[in-house]
């Protein structure tokens with residue numbers, strides 16, 4: 497199986513240890529499965545029940561899994577909440593980390609480095625621990641102490657990097673390159689998306705259809721890209737006739753993709769990120785921004801921003817419904833509350849993607 501460089505088209509075996517092409521382009525995994533009901537592995541009670549539709553070589557996932565996925569969908573009026581905060585490390589990132597670390601295990605990797613605002617680092621640390629892989633996570637200053645405590649509890653080394661989230665990513669890349677450590681990045685490594693796409697496979701298996709509207713938080717776009725891939729797989733396999741309406745949510749203080757879409761740009765707009773409660777989507781320079789915008793154009797994705805003062809209220813409202821989620825998750829619900837009338841959004845799927853217990 498091969499990666500293709502998104503910039504120069506160069507092809508490379510997926511067994512490569514390089515996290516990007518020599519030209520600086522990002523790897524893309526063009527894997528286009530045909531989904532068939534009878535190919536779901538019903539003996540597997542986690543997201544790897546879809547392993548026949550995932551680009552994984554080998555069966556390392558059997559020893560790496562922590563029981564991620566298979567989350568319920570809970571109805572609340574017009575809203576369908578997918579309970580993805582009920583995961584081994586309490587966020588949807590476990591879907592991606594399980595697939596990526598299974599790939600690392602397959603390659604015989606013994607040490608990984610990663611950067612994260614918290615949740616992805618948490619997931620990678622947990623799955624690396626399960627797989628017996630050494631792990632070093634870089635987090636930006638200001639990351640919640642609870643998240644740091646959880647990462648360290650898995651035996652990972654945590655480096656707190658002063659400055660922005662984007663600077664933190666640069667520091668991790670530098671160390672990975674200098675010390676030749678495998679960069680298990682949820683942004684760079686396409687295998688992460690092989691995990692996040694199971695979100696949509698599950699929705700289809702559960703509901704036997706895809707709801708008309710789907711709202712997705714977008715920082716680096718790991719859930720967004722997984723969902724778009726999963727939907728395209730369903731369409732290619734003639735299981736759905738048309739794509740649902742996708743709403744991609746950014747915070748008003750950090751909206752490089754929303755602005756790019758509004759201004760008709762092919763790359764993320766240059767912005768200076770402001771502080772936001774939604775730290776999970778506070779990404780000023782989303783590296784797969786061009787890829788996200790390409791999908792957005794192809795499928796008429798509507799970008800929305802959520803106002804900062806709504807996020808806390810939305811978090812309380814969700815808690816009053818019995819779901820204690822983190823501000824980044826509440827930001828999506830907040831965007832729904834803010835824009836539902838304007839866009840006449842009917843039945844809508846929202847991921848409750850991160851638990852409040854970890855937050856500040």
Ligand SMILES: Cc1ncc(COP(=O)(O)O)c(C=O)c1O
Nearest residue numbers: 615713714715716717718776850
């Ligand atoms: C709870 C939660 N929701 C959404 C996101 C956004 O994911 P992405 O940056 O991949 O778009 C994150 C990222 O850390 C997160 O932790």
Ligand SMILES: [Zn+2]
Nearest residue numbers: 501504517519
């Ligand atoms: Zn290239």
